[in-house]
């Protein structure tokens with residue numbers, strides 16, 4: 460499942476193909492993914508020039524000179540492919556640029572989405588309007604966490620997964636950051652000292668940046684046969700490593716399942 464680093468890597472992979480180019484054609488092979496595509500999507504994008512790409516939380520943003528931003532979400536299984544040699548049954552959308560480059564949105568499980576939002580209203584639109592700060596941004600730090608978690612007795616893991624607290628963090632990177640910071644996932648969020656919150660904010664940034672760097676190194680290979688962007692095998696500290704040694708202290712990593720979600724952690728050094 461694509462998380463923030465995969466979306467960031469995807470956006471960086473798409474930028475050199477799309478930025479400054481005009482969209483010569485847009486082909487939709489179905490009407491919807493998780494929800495229907497905007498009915499006028501083709502008309503509003505065909506002929507538009509792409510003025511910039513970006514990311515907010517786990518959403519990719521493709522901004523055009525018509526005042527619209529194409530907002531994509533990769534859902535559970537989505538990816539963009541660059542210059543695919545053939546179109547398969549799960550290639551639902553193809554954009555061709557005026558240079559003849561093609562990108563295709565492939566999504567076998569179809570939990571992804573494509574929306575077109577007026578760029579000027581982006582931050583006031585769903586789902587962005589209630590989102591907390593970007594974890595890699597300057598306003599996400601120990602002081603911010605100290606402020607927003609004050610008095611909150613919910614487990615710190617649940618707080619970090621709450622998009623209103625911080626945008627775009629998923630289960631994998633929360634587990635990774637809590638291990639790196641040495642904080643137990645179940646600890647009451649409001650009872651963590653300021654120095655440990657400083658470490659936690661740093662840990663969140665560190666695990667995301669390391670994954671983006673790993674993804675960046677695979678970007679150079681995107682000319683592989685399927686041209687798939689954004690999926691890469693990062694080496695996790697604790698995620699998916701039940702029974703293996705903790706990178707901090709060597710004790711066996713544990714897994715706990717609550718409401719269908721796995722938490723990987725070290726019971727010895729995460730306090």
Ligand SMILES: [Zn+2]
Nearest residue numbers: 705708725728
């Ligand atoms: Zn440990």
